[in-house]
Amino acid sequence: MSVSDLKKDSLKFLLHYTQTYGDIVHYRAESWLVILVNHPNYIKHVLQEKHHNYTKEGTPDLMMLKPMLGEGLMTSEGDSWFQQRRLIQPAFHRERIEAFSTTITDATQSMLQQWKLIADRDKPLEIAEEMTRLTLQVVAQVLFGVDLNCEADNFGQSVGVINECMAHFDPNNQDQLREFREAMTTLNRLVYKIIQERRCQNEDKRDLLSMMMLATDEKTQEKMSDRHLQEQIFTLLMAGHETTAKALTWTLYLLDQHPVVAKQLQDELATVLKGRIPTYQDLPNLTYTWMVIQESMRLYTPVWMMSRLCRADDEIGGYHIPANALVLISPYAMHRHPGFWQEPEQFNPERFRPEAVAERLPYTYLPFSGGQRQCIGLTLARVETHLVLATLAQQYQLRLIPDHAVEPEALVTLRPHFGLPMTVHSL
Numbered sequence: 001m002s003v004s005d006l007k008k009d010s011l012k013f014l015l016h017y018t019q020t021y022g023d024i025v026h027y028r029a030e031s032w033l034v035i036l037v038n039h040p041n042y043i044k045h046v047l048q049e050k051h052h053n054y055t056k057e058g059t060p061d062l063m064m065l066k067p068m069l070g071e072g073l074m075t076s077e078g079d080s081w082f083q084q085r086r087l088i089q090p091a092f093h094r095e096r097i098e099a100f101s102t103t104i105t106d107a108t109q110s111m112l113q114q115w116k117l118i119a120d121r122d123k124p125l126e127i128a129e130e131m132t133r134l135t136l137q138v139v140a141q142v143l144f145g146v147d148l149n150c151e152a153d154n155f156g157q158s159v160g161v162i163n164e165c166m167a168h169f170d171p172n173n174q175d176q177l178r179e180f181r182e183a184m185t186t187l188n189r190l191v192y193k194i195i196q197e198r199r200c201q202n203e204d205k206r207d208l209l210s211m212m213m214l215a216t217d218e219k220t221q222e223k224m225s226d227r228h229l230q231e232q233i234f235t236l237l238m239a240g241h242e243t244t245a246k247a248l249t250w251t252l253y254l255l256d257q258h259p260v261v262a263k264q265l266q267d268e269l270a271t272v273l274k275g276r277i278p279t280y281q282d283l284p285n286l287t288y289t290w291m292v293i294q295e296s297m298r299l300y301t302p303v304w305m306m307s308r309l310c311r312a313d314d315e316i317g318g319y320h321i322p323a324n325a326l327v328l329i330s331p332y333a334m335h336r337h338p339g340f341w342q343e344p345e346q347f348n349p350e351r352f353r354p355e356a357v358a359e360r361l362p363y364t365y366l367p368f369s370g371g372q373r374q375c376i377g378l379t380l381a382r383v384e385t386h387l388v389l390a391t392l393a394q395q396y397q398l399r400l401i402p403d404h405a406v407e408p409e410a411l412v413t414l415r416p417h418f419g420l421p422m423t424v425h426s427l
């Protein structure tokens with residue numbers, strides 16, 4: 001396997017390189033000196049201990065995302081990033097998320113109502129799409145108080161197009177460029193609609209949208225422009241639904257492949273909930289449910305790769321890291337490191353018993369990254385995946401249609417390459 005295989009099969013490439021050459025590997029790709037670090041201490045060094053020396057600015061990831069996300073939270077740096085993070089963070093406090101837990105279970109229940117029409121028949125559902133629709137609805141409702149129900153399909157399809165274009169970007173492909181522009185127009189139209197509707201209502205709804213509209217810049221005292229608002233909303237909608245949808249999709253796939261785990265999950269749900277819809281207060285008692293989700297995010301971590309540019313010469317693990325080297329961190333490779341995970345390819349939720357978790361080095365498991373740029377939405381994502389799985393798995397079992405090939409494809413997120421068609425069976 002050589003560097004030219006990187007784009008063809010990034011996941012195999014990552015595992016091959018780290019497992020053949022060790023925890024720190026360097027190679028040249030185009031004009032970059034690339035350094036892949038795959039040890040919890042090295043990752044901690046980059047993301048936490050010396051985060052000032054490792055920036056997102058100038059990385060290919062950022063260059064790819066900026067035309068779409070502009071100066072939003074995900075793609076900004078320095079003071080601008082810090083101000084935005086401080087403004088947005090309160091919307092993700094645990095109490096706020098708790099207040100929205102019924103929004104999450106209501107949206108799940110209404111999806112399951114639709115499933116009743118096809119349950120116990122041979123008609124499969126495209127589960128990746130179902131989860132995308134659901135998580136988009138939840139994030140729009142929780143953060144911006146808008147019901148995207150009617151628009152979710154349009155939005156989801158456009159996100160799919162953008163995902164494809166970014167993953168297989170070819171500057172000479174005019175058709176691809178046209179598709180990308182059309183998808184962006186659809187998404188921008190939806191986001192502007194959200195802003196305009198709120199402007200017309202002209203009231204402080206005390207949610208993130210109102211907070212962002214009312215906020216003034218510390219230095220200039222100016223309010224956020226419509227363009228910046230649009231970039232921010234877009235960032236949060238994009239970052240907040242695609243990842244969560246993929247975490248749920250892979251969990252449902254793995255449960256079908258592991259009936260013993262599925263049975264243990266159903267037993268826990270039956271014992272704790274006794275047929276009730278779960279509430280936020282039930283979550284601490286649904287421990288196995290959460291272990292299943294964590295283990296799914298270990299094997300199929302939605303964000304499979306992160307990159308940083310080294311600002312000034314540094315040293316990691318005794319190796320010289322020159323300024324301008326591109327440093328890669330792959331949660332996918334770290335989560336399958338045989339030195340830190342026994343039988344890493346096996347799906348085993350027992351790895352997430354509290355005793356086992358306590359023994360693990362920080363940054364061995366990092367689906368939400370870590371340090372300053374850790375996922376801002378992690379509490380929402382945790383509560384949402386926990387409540388959705390608990391609601392769904394006590395009512396239905398999903399079965400992959402026979403002989404359907406399931407392979408992870410590393411686009412912006414990790415997704416099932418050929419989709420995930422599953423039939424729905426009542427319990």
Ligand code: HEM
Nearest residue numbers: 074239240243244247303306367368369373375376377381
């Ligand atoms: C299972 C679900 C999720 C996963 C696995 C996930 C994962 C991640 C990861 C790994 C990063 C760091 C990327 C980097 O440093 O390059 C990140 C950042 C981010 N995530 Fe999430 N995320 C999830 C859900 C969410 C949700 C629900 C939201 C918001 C509604 C969200 C919003 C963001 C934002 C805005 C950032 C950038 C934060 C910053 O740079 O300050 N994510 N996420």
